[in-house]
Amino acid sequence: MSWIVRLQKSSLGSKYIMAITGAGLFLFLVGHIAGNLLLYFGFEAFNAYAYALQHLPYGLLWIARGGLLVMTIAHVYIAYRLSFHNRAARPQRYQYEATLQASFASRTMPYTGTVVLLFILFHLAHFTLHLVGYDGPYTDPVGRHDVYKMVVTSFQNPVYSLLYIVSMAVIGFHLSHGLSSMWQSLGLNHQKYNLFFRKVTPLIGWVVCIAAASIPLSVLIGIIK
Numbered sequence: 640m641s642w643i644v645r646l647q648k649s650s651l652g653s654k655y656i657m658a659i660t661g662a663g664l665f666l667f668l669v670g671h672i673a674g675n676l677l678l679y680f681g682f683e684a685f686n687a688y689a690y691a692l693q694h695l696p697y698g699l700l701w702i703a704r705g706g707l708l709v710m711t712i713a714h715v716y717i718a719y720r721l722s723f724h725n726r727a728a729r730p731q732r733y734q735y736e737a738t739l740q741a742s743f744a745s746r747t748m749p750y751t752g753t754v755v756l757l758f759i760l761f762h763l764a765h766f767t768l769h770l771v772g773y774d775g776p777y778t779d780p781v782g783r784h785d786v787y788k789m790v791v792t793s794f795q796n797p798v799y800s801l802l803y804i805v806s807m808a809v810i811g812f813h814l815s816h817g818l819s820s821m822w823q824s825l826g827l828n829h830q831k832y833n834l835f836f837r838k839v840t841p842l843i844g845w846v847v848c849i850a851a852a853s854i855p856l857s858v859l860i861g862i863i864k
Contacts, residue, residue, distance in 0.1 A: 650724075652688045658824035660714040661817050665844070667707060668810075672851045675790075678863050682787035686779050689786040715756060722749045746818035751813040757805040765793070769791035772799055791858055805858035814844030 674692070677685045692700065744751075764770040770795050777785035794800045822836040857863045 650721075653721055654824040656713055657717050658821040659719070660717075661712045661821055662709040662796040664707070664714060665814065665818065666795065669847055672847050675854060676850060678787065678790060678854055679857070685787045685790075686783050686785060690783045693784075711759070715752070718749070718752055739816060744812050745820070748813065748816055751809050754809045755813055756804065758810070761802075765799070766790070772796065791863060794855040794858035794863075797859065800859050802851045806814045810851075811845045811848035814848065815841040815845075818844050 674688055679689050761771065765772055766789070769775065773789070774792060775785075775789055777788045777792075779785040779787070794803070818840040821836045822832075822840070823838070854863065
């Protein structure tokens with residue numbers, strides 16, 4: 640384990656960890672949102688998906704949750720450590736000039752990252768731990784946990800829907816810089832692929848977030864009901 644400690648203490652190693660964990664978390668987000676889009680196909684499709692996910696064999700669900708927890712902790716820890724060291728190392732004049740040249744998304748990464756972390760905690764309390772906004776239990780006609788009804792009932796509350804839509808916008812800003820800088824951190828920055836890395840991958844992040852935000856919006860306007 641000593642090599643892991645040495646890796647995260649070095650600036651280059653920290654950037655590798657940030658990029659790899661960020662990529663892993665983004666891939667999870669893509670899969671998670673893709674599954675949630677089954678809401679558009681009705682309660683049977685979505686509840687069957689949720690049931691299959693909850694009953695994965697060999698403890699795969701808990702293994703995946705453990706991996707996500709480790710990646711999230713590593714990503715958050717390295718992000719705040721790098722942010723602290725960068726602030727401490729920069730003279731005021733250099734920091735001001737760099738701020739003028741940096742994009743809005745890059746300048747606000749620590750803040751959007753904090754909002755994303757708070758949203759994750761709320762999302763877990765909301766739909767996984769049922770500590771917030773839960774009026775269940777919900778059961779569908781074949782005796783499964785009616786996740787479809789739980790989601791729809793929750794998003795019929797404009798406060799929860801607005802919270803999710805705004806959070807998806809913040810995540811979009813976070814990804815718009817994170818996805819483009821991830822390739823550079825991994826040493827994959829090349830003139831041939833810069834357009835893809837800097838323009839297309841952030842666009843993919845925005846598409847995923849817009850797809851996610853469409854769900855509470857569709858519930859509010861009655862498309863999903």
